[in-house]
Amino acid sequence: MKRRHLLATAALGLGLVTSGAAMAQDKTKACWVYVGPIGDLGWSYQHHQGLLAVEAAYGDKVETAYQESVPEGADAERVLTQMALSGCDIIFTTSFGYMDATNAVAAKFPDVKFEHATGFKREHPNVSTYNARFYEGRAVMGTIAGRMTKSNKIGYIGSFPIPEVVQGINASFIHAKKVNPAVEIKVVWAYTWFDPAKEADAAKALIEQGVDVILAHTDSTAPLAEAQKTPGVIGFGQASDMIDYAPSPRVSSIIDNWAPYYVKQVGAVMDGTWAQTDTWAGIGDGEVEIGAITEAVPAEVKAEAEALAASIASGAYHPFTGPLKKQDGSDWLAEGAVADDGTLAGMNFFVEGIEGEIPK
Amino acid sequence: MMFGGIDPTLLIASLMVASVPIMLAAIGELVVEKAGVLNLGVEGMMIMGAVVGFVAAVKTGSPVLGFLGGAAGGACLALVFAFLTQFLLANQVATGLALTLFGLGLSSLIGQSFVGQRPPLTGDVPFGPLADLPVLGRILFQHDSLVYVSILAVAAVWAVLKFTRLGLILRAVGESHEAAHALGYKVRRIRVLAILFGGAMAGLGGAYLSLIRVPQWTDGITAGAGWIALAIVVFASWKPWRVLLGAYLFGGITVLQLNLQAAGAKIPVEYLSMSPYLITILVLVIMSSGRGKAALNAPASLGQNFHAAR
């Protein structure tokens, strides 16, 4: 009996919300959940820029709300439920760890649209997933790195050994090697997404190992600041443009630009055309942007990098095109073959030529 | 000279820099604990120092004012702790933890409009020809001034505790506040001053992070350094020079593990990643079992509040 009663109350609550939303039809409410503070100047900051773009695009027709620093797991599920209850029409969950919570809450609120970043589960018709092909940007960075290194050693600061990071390391290395066969890559795993002091230490360790180009897949500008201390060492902006460090050490950057996607999806909710999708967009869609290449890079290298970016954008070239071998020497892609998205999404191996192992 | 692909000269030079924030915060906390007060809010005071120091440096364009601001920021937060624990006799452990929570929140509010800005640069101390000495020059004479300040701070705390009347009073207060009170010392005043000193040093350590080590302001920039500083005081068994040792050991292993990774050492990354903590435990076990007294060195009144009956 008790169970019935509570369920009925829950249903009543839901009913109230949907009717409430129907009455306030003129305004669409879009909501975001961030894993870090918007002041992180990296991942969450860029998603928040997307929110601001939505506000700018639709003005009074849209209402926004967000919640920062939401831990993955139980707290995420509660925050999502609260958002759905309080009348959000579309909710963007911007971290991989929200995957199961997003699907669980989506089951209870069929009228609310859910958009989960970087995941792969779409268990209900009201859940879409979206991600960016960061590795496309990494390929361009790798080309610049391969051309610019004088010591033939490039360094990579990885956060955790997960597919997205492994893709980035492989894409950077393949393209550095392509323009400079003598190049080596040294990988340091920081085991954190965000710890500026540790990231700086990692960059320093790499520099002391003779590395003169640093790529980072952690979220702070600390590696760039560290690179600045040693003349001749360059690096790249990550997640946001980090233009303050231009023209050197920041010679270019890979920018997560979620704004076009957010504007499009919120628009789709407003005109009633929203449908479930799985978006994995890259340079071509403007979701991965290459920040301005500075004058510290010779003109011909800049032209080469820009040409690569253009051919990736147009779809003429895929950064993972065979012939490619895995680290152990076994064949992966035959001549001309292109990696499929499934393999990429679960990538857990290095390509041939990279020293060291992926922790596993 | 290279060992396993790592240049020890560079390694030592790096660890001296990496250890500065935890060393400054730890030597401050050591004084606090010597006076018999346990302030677990080091992380909160550090991050307040980081943000206030950053704001001061950006606004004035002077790194020196930035560091003074950082120390002041840490001390201000410490003042809250001092008021609660010394005047209202609140529980020290809980107040310290609340201080960290409050500091993390407040620092983020203060820093909101400073995210992404860059502080004025702090240069290295010009030692002239000394800096060009082989090996020693790199290790000893090519650092920013705070590296030397941190070592001097350890030396000063050691000297004051050991040789001066002030040090004697401080220790007396920490060992037995009743006796110290009976002797006519102002227990509360001394403790408040010690707490403020601890806050200022933690703030200075935080400012080092935001002004030199990183250098920028982002939320949560201290990322747990305050907790490590607390652990180092215990590790040092409340002896100043061992704070230096502990900070260098911890900073050194942290830097070393990253260097080993960069040099391609064949040790699983996770074990390297947890090694600073495990080795710190190991060294403490050896120290405490060897002499048998290390853990007993804690000030006798540590964590107890004092209320003078008359």
Added chain:
Amino acid sequence: MLTLEKRPSPSVFWSRATPLLAVALTMVAGGLMFAILGKNPLEAIRTIFWDPLFGEFAWYLRGQLLVKAGPLILIAVGLSLGFRAGIWNIGAEGQYIMGAIFGAAVGLAVFPTENRLIYPVMVLAGALGGWIWAMIPAILKTRFNTNEILVSLMLVYVAQTVLAMAATRFLRNPEGAGFPGSRNFSSFPAAANPELIAGSGLHWGGVAALATVVAAYVLLQRHILGFHIKLSGQAPRAARYAGVSPNRLVVLCMGIAGALAGVAGLFEVTGPAGQITIDFNVGYGFTAIIVAFLGRLNPLGILLAGLLMALTYIGGEMASTNLGLPSAAIQAFQGMLLFFLLACDVLTNFRIRFTKRESA
């Protein structure tokens, strides 16, 4: 000049009234902060303290209070025993993580077997995991006199690395497309910890928390061990004369706290959190220390303190999404609440007197 005069015995009136006074003062000070931030203070205060309990969605949020308070109470009760005896375990966060890993590992090892015994065994494994992690500082303390504060704290960081290993390696979901994180227990009924009454938020962790409060109350009031714990804290020498072995007490208190933190982790990972992830832990182990002291190390007090803490979390989240308050403001607000609670405690034990003479 104000001075404090110790009461012969704690005031019953003030021990009841101070929490209310503290909350009232926090509302004033916090309201001021919210006003400075440009928000309506009354609305913010109402959203934090009133809405989760009596607002429109209270039917959902009241249950969530239990979800949030459960682990805090479980851990805090365990810690309070040690704190009373002067044993400083501040590494409950690590014990919580290890409990979750041990318990989850047992469950995942037998996936997808369905058997009624699986869950109880997992709970035991969770307790064991936390217990083992607490035994390290306990044994080092009794054998080598190593300070337990340092060891238990350092082991938190070690546990976090083990957690990252579990999520990316040995407990990773084989069907998770290479992404970090274990299987979700919600799809493995024999090992899951679902809501016992739908919509109530009550799961086995909440039941265990309430049972632990009662058990600890009885232990402290009626059992000889409880007497020994209290005696050791108040008069260590007298305790030794009374035949209390300090080493035995360290092992017992640390063990109980570790086991309770471990089961808290297990209940959380199999229930609200759902799976092992890299950032599974959200700081309950540290927050529980505050809860223990707010509750004056008394089981019933801890129960109330845990619920109050949970209220500020949930109300804070609501204020954040609905009113756009930065989450940092909520954190600062929580800090203020703790300051006032701790400060007002003085009235319980002391009388405030006006005197003319300046005091020492």
